[in-house]
Amino acid sequence: xxxxxLRYFVxxxxxxxxxxAAERLRIAAPSLSQQIKSLEASxxxxxxxxxxxHVELTAAGRMLLPDAREILxxxxxxxxxxxxxxxxxxxGYVSWLPEQLTASAAVDVRVDEWIMPSHVQIAxxxxxxxxxxxxxAGSRDxxxxxxxxxxxxxxxxxxxxxxxxxVPARKLRVLVDADLTSWQAWNDFATEFAEATGARLVHIxxxxxxxxxxxxxxxxxxxxxxxxPKRHFDRLPASLRTRPVVDxxxxxxxxxxxxxxxxxxxxxxxxxxxxxxxxPAASRTAPIPPIWLPSADPHRxxxxxxx
Amino acid sequence: xxxxxLRYFVxxxxxxxxxxAAERLRIAAPSLSQQIKSLEASxxxxxxxxxxxHVELTAAGRMLLPDAREILxxxxxxxxxxxxxxxxxxxGYVSWLPEQLTASAAVDVRVDEWIMPSHVQIAxxxxxxxxxxxxxAGSRDxxxxxxxxxxxxxxxxxxxxxxxxxVPARKLRVLVDADLTSWQAWNDFATEFAEATGARLVHIxxxxxxxxxxxxxxxxxxxxxxxxPKRHFDRLPASLRTRPVVDxxxxxxxxxxxxxxxxxxxxxxxxxxxxxxxxPAASRTAPIPPIWLPSADPHRxxxxxxx
DNA sequence: CGCCCTTACGGATTTCGTAAGAATC
DNA sequence: GATTCTTACGAAATCCGTAAGGGCG
Numbered sequence: 095x096x097x098x099x100l101r102y103f104v105x106x107x108x109x110x111x112x113x114x115a116a117e118r119l120r121i122a123a124p125s126l127s128q129q130i131k132s133l134e135a136s137x138x139x140x141x142x143x144x145x146x147x148h149v150e151l152t153a154a155g156r157m158l159l160p161d162a163r164e165i166l167x168x169x170x171x172x173x174x175x176x177x178x179x180x181x182x183x184x185x186g187y188v189s190w191l192p193e194q195l196t197a198s199a200a201v202d203v204r205v206d207e208w209i210m211p212s213h214v215q216i217a218x219x220x221x222x223x224x225x226x227x228x229x230x231a232g233s234r235d236x237x238x239x240x241x242x243x244x245x246x247x248x249x250x251x252x253x254x255x256x257x258x259x260x261v262p263a264r265k266l267r268v269l270v271d272a273d274l275t276s277w278q279a280w281n282d283f284a285t286e287f288a289e290a291t292g293a294r295l296v297h298i299x300x301x302x303x304x305x306x307x308x309x310x311x312x313x314x315x316x317x318x319x320x321x322x323p324k325r326h327f328d329r330l331p332a333s334l335r336t337r338p339v340v341d342x343x344x345x346x347x348x349x350x351x352x353x354x355x356x357x358x359x360x361x362x363x364x365x366x367x368x369x370x371x372x373x374p375a376a377s378r379t380a381p382i383p384p385i386w387l388p389s390a391d392p393h394r395x396x397x398x399x400x401x
Numbered sequence: 402x403x404x405x406x407l408r409y410f411v412x413x414x415x416x417x418x419x420x421x422a423a424e425r426l427r428i429a430a431p432s433l434s435q436q437i438k439s440l441e442a443s444x445x446x447x448x449x450x451x452x453x454x455h456v457e458l459t460a461a462g463r464m465l466l467p468d469a470r471e472i473l474x475x476x477x478x479x480x481x482x483x484x485x486x487x488x489x490x491x492x493g494y495v496s497w498l499p500e501q502l503t504a505s506a507a508v509d510v511r512v513d514e515w516i517m518p519s520h521v522q523i524a525x526x527x528x529x530x531x532x533x534x535x536x537x538a539g540s541r542d543x544x545x546x547x548x549x550x551x552x553x554x555x556x557x558x559x560x561x562x563x564x565x566x567x568v569p570a571r572k573l574r575v576l577v578d579a580d581l582t583s584w585q586a587w588n589d590f591a592t593e594f595a596e597a598t599g600a601r602l603v604h605i606x607x608x609x610x611x612x613x614x615x616x617x618x619x620x621x622x623x624x625x626x627x628x629x630p631k632r633h634f635d636r637l638p639a640s641l642r643t644r645p646v647v648d649x650x651x652x653x654x655x656x657x658x659x660x661x662x663x664x665x666x667x668x669x670x671x672x673x674x675x676x677x678x679x680x681p682a683a684s685r686t687a688p689i690p691p692i693w694l695p696s697a698d699p700h701r702x703x704x705x706x707x708x
Numbered sequence: 709c710g711c712c713c714t715t716a717c718g719g720a721t722t723t724c725g726t727a728a729g730a731a732t733c
Numbered sequence: 734g735a736t737t738c739t740t741a742c743g744a745a746a747t748c749c750g751t752a753a754g755g756g757c758g
Contacts, residue, residue, distance in 0.1 A: 095480055096403045098748095112713060125749045127714060132747095137480065139487045144713065146757055153665040154486035160662055161479035165472060172468035173402055173444065179461035180446045355467055358460040405723095419738060432724045434739060439722095451738065453732045 097169055099133045100162045102126055103141065107159050110149045175222030175353075183360055186215045187228040189325040190348055192243065194372045195228075201364045212279035219351050226364060227351045230323070232282050233390035240392040241350040241368040244376035247385075248344045249336045251309075252318045260382065261318045262341040263291035268320045269311065272299035280322050286388050287344050293320065309334060320344070342386035347393045348376075404476055406440045407469045409433055410448065414466050417456045482529030482660075490667055493522045494535040496632040497655055499550065501679045502535075508671045519586035526658050533671060534658045537630070539589050540697035547656040547699040548675040551683035554692075555651045556643045557625045558616075567689065568625040569648040570598035575627045576618065579606035587629050593695050594651050600627070616641060627651070649693035654700045655683075 105115040106126065116123040134140050141155035151159065178184060182204040185195065188211060196203055210218070212229035219227050220237060231240050250261040268288045271277040280303055288295045302311045304324035309331050312319045320339065323346045330336065350368040352361055387394050412422040413433070423430040441447050448462035458466065485491060489509040492502065495518060503510055517525075519536035526534050527544060538547050557568040575595045578584040587610055595602045609618045611631035616638055619626045627646065630653045637643065657675040659668055694701050 095476060096405060098403060113711090121748090122750050123712085124714070124716095124751085129748080131714090137483050139483060146712075146755095149713085154483050157486055157663060157665070158479060158483050161475065161482070165475050165479065168468065168472050168475065169402060172465060172472065175468070176444050176446060176461050176465050179464050356464060358464070420736090428723090429725050430737085431726085431739070431741095436723080438739090453730090453737075456738085 095133065095136060097166065099129055100166055102129050103133060103155075104159065104162050104166065106130060106142065106149070107151055107155060107162075110151075112149065171221045173222075175356075178222055178225060179358065183225040183364060184223075185226045185228070186210065186218060186224045188212050188215060188230070189323060190228065190244070190246070192228070192372045192376060194367070194375055198367050198371065201360050201367060203364070211276055214275075216351055219353060225352065225356070225361065228348055229351055230279055230283070230346055231349050231351060231392050232279060232388065234392045237354055239352045239354045239365065241352075241365055241373075242393045242396060243348045243350055243368055243372050245345040245347045245381070245385075245393070245397070246323055247379060247381035248323060248339060248346055249321045250318045250339050251312045251321055251330070251334045252337050253313070253316055254333045254335050256318075256335070259337065260340045261337045263287070263293055263339055263344070263386070264341070266291075266293040266318050266320045266339065267296050267315055268293045269296050269298055269303055269308070269322075271301060271303050272297065273301060276301065277303055280324075283344075283346065283388055284320070284322075287320070287386065290386065291342065323348075338382055340382045342384040343381040344386050345381060345397070347387065347391060349392065402440065402443060404473065406436055407473055409436050410440060410462075411466065411469050411473065413437060413449065413456070414458055414462060414469075417458075419456065478528045480529075482663075485529055485532060486665065490532040490671060491530075492533045492535070493517065493525060493531045495519050495522060495537070496630060497535065497551065497553070499535070499679045499683060501674070501682055505674050505678065508667050508674060510671070518583055521582075523658055526660060532659065532663070532668065535655055536658055537586055537590070537653055538656050538658060538699050539586060539695065541699045544661055546659045546661045546672065548659075548672055548680075549700045549703060550655045550657055550675055550679050552652040552654045552688070552692075552700070552704070553630050554686060554688035555630060555646060555653055556628050557646050558619045558628055558637070558641045559625045559644050560620070560623055561640045561642050563625075563642070565644070567645045567647045570594070570600055570646055570651070570693070571648070573598075573600040573625050573627045573646065574603050574622055575600045576603050576605055576610055576615070576629075578608060578610050579604065580608060583608065584610055587631075590651075590653065590695055591627070591629075594627070594693065597693065598649065630655075645689055647689045649691040650688040651693050652688060652704070654694065654698060656699065 102119060105119050106112060109115040109118065112126055113123050116126040119126065130141065139154045140152050141158060143150045143152055182202040184206050185203050186206040186208065188209065191205065196205065206224060213232070215224065215227035215229045216231065216238070218224040228243060250266055252261060268284045270281045270284050274281065285295065287293065298311065300307055302308050303322045305326040306328050309328070312334055318337070321336065350365065352365065385397060387397060409426060412426050413419060416422040416425065419433055420430050423433040426433065437448065446461045447459050448465060450457045450459055489511040491513050492510050493513040493515065495516065498512065503512065513531060522531065522534035522536045523538065523545070525531040535550060557573055559568060575591045577588040577591050581588065592602065594600060605618065607614055609615050610629045612633040613635050616635070619641060625644070628643065657672065659672065692704060694704060
């Protein structure tokens with residue numbers, strides 16, 4: 095059993111057609127037939143029933159298929175991770191990129207061009223597409239190391255007419271978007287925050303969590319709306335003001351996310367740099383207690399005293 | 402990158418010595434050297450630094466090693482599982498073997514000779530050494546399917562002199578053994594039971610959870626002691642009596658444990674047989690409510706009404 | 709006759725072993 | 734000089750492609 099034969103097996107299992115599978119694998123059909131046959135011989139059990147007209151998985155084949163996929167997936171990830179082990183560290187971010195990250199001469203960092211949501215960047219770190227990411231983590235993961243960079247106190251926007259200087263959480267509208275690809279991390283945060291504080295959830299589907307679409311919606315709602323941490327270039331309209339949120343103040347914790355088992359010198363240095371340089375420099379805007387974090391936030395314990 | 406090359410890599414990484422690794426792999430040293438070299442070439446990065454006198458892993462090598470081990474482990478398990486996919490179902494048990502299991506002509510079952518503790522039998526099901534096990538499950542696992550076979554009400558032993566017909570849980574002594582290999586499942590159950598009910602934990606290290614050693618200890622304690630569900634051949638001494646436990650009555654849930662993704666006809670039939678035949682036949686001895694189960698027991702929901 | 713999996717067989721590639729080389733202690 | 738990894742090269746095994754076979758609609 096080799097990875098190549100497993101690839102062949104998966105192809106046939108997916109196509110259920112030797113000729114098509116062979117084409118996909120860019121080998122000749124007889125070769126594929128031979129390889130499958132030898133795989134079956136080495137396993138001691140047939141994987142397909144070849145009715146003259148149909149190809150079908152046997153019970154053994156059905157059992158092997160998910161394992162084969164998992165093995166191949168793991169191998170591919172391992173390869174990606176090793177491939178990136180040399181050269182500068184590839185670091186992805188979501189919407190906040192601390193200046194101190196690249197300023198350090200100690201670590202050679204290349205900031206990734208792709209700006210994706212937190213859950214996507216974290217997935218890329220796991221599968222080796224990135225060495226590190228600055229993102230929000232919804233929950234712990236044994237395979238990942240999280241270093242707190244900046245607990246960002248989220249703000250609200252209110253119509254300019256209002257006179258209050260802060261907004262209590264329970265008075266807020268909180269937007270969640272139907273597009274999970276883009277907003278899953280935010281939705282998770284927002285949903286739990288609304289449940290915990292009594293803020294009102296507003297379901298949208300136009301991506302208006304950030305940018306101009308967000309301003310439009312805030313104006314139409316004519317009420318305080320929680321702002322996502324997603325930065326955008328568009329200036330806030332004159333008719334809207336930002337205000338701190340209190341009772342409690344929601345903290346969006348930006349972490350440096352790396353793989354636990356990645357202990358290259360450069361990665362260790364980057365983690366140190368995160369704790370010793372970036373973290374202190376980012377703590378200017380202090381939240382107004384009490385604060386609030388999601389129940390599964392990896393940094394929850396670090397705020398025990400303040401909560 | 403193939404499984405064979407990964408095996409070679411792991412061998413060298415473990416020996417840190419090409420000659421010894423080659424010997425272990427039963428190939429010639431130059432061949433091994435070539436293979437490692439071609440692996441490094443295909444990955445685009447060296448995995449070892451060969452100082453003329455020492456062999457050492459590079460950062461990339463250190464990153465690959467755990468992945469390589471995991472991939473090989475997964476492949477080995479997949480192979481074991483498929484290998485057992487044909488022929489009679491290999492079923493393991495711990496201490497209770499229902500007669501109806503083999504009585505059914507519908508399923509061809511071979512009872513495994515090795516009698517091991519629950520957590521071990523369950524691990525064997527996972528890695529393909531067994532197709533099914535009759536065991537106690539401490540917690541859910543997505544990869545496993547649990548069918549309740551018999552919620553066994555645990556008994557206590559008391560000195561023969563005592564007149565009470567039942568024993569309240571809080572009066573019990575509960576034994577846990579230092580030998581986790583043998584008693585991990587029992588220890589987990591016993592520890593949580595003692596915490597929940599106020600029963601007194603007694604730490605031992607002589608395996609006296611069952612058998613003659615248990616009788617000895619029960620006599621010496623001269624108090625009611627919870628009996629583990631482990632059957633033993635030795636008759637209970639005349640100076641001890643068994644009594645039901647109440648307030649609450651601890652339930653040790655024997656499950657039929659199979660792999661979730663194993664949907665062979667024979668496995669499906671075995672699961673049905675478990676629910677339709679074995680389960681009804683085993684429900685003779687009814688517990689005296691209230692009952693108690695561990696908080697993570699997979700069958701906890703099935704007792705909602707009774708708890 | 710077309711479809712589709714298989715067998716047969718020759719060529720290309722990969723893998724492996726023996727022999728010899730090179731560097732270190 | 735012993736140890737240890739590497740290069741060199743031929744042999745063996747494996748993999749793959751073309752050609753042809755055979756059941757089925």
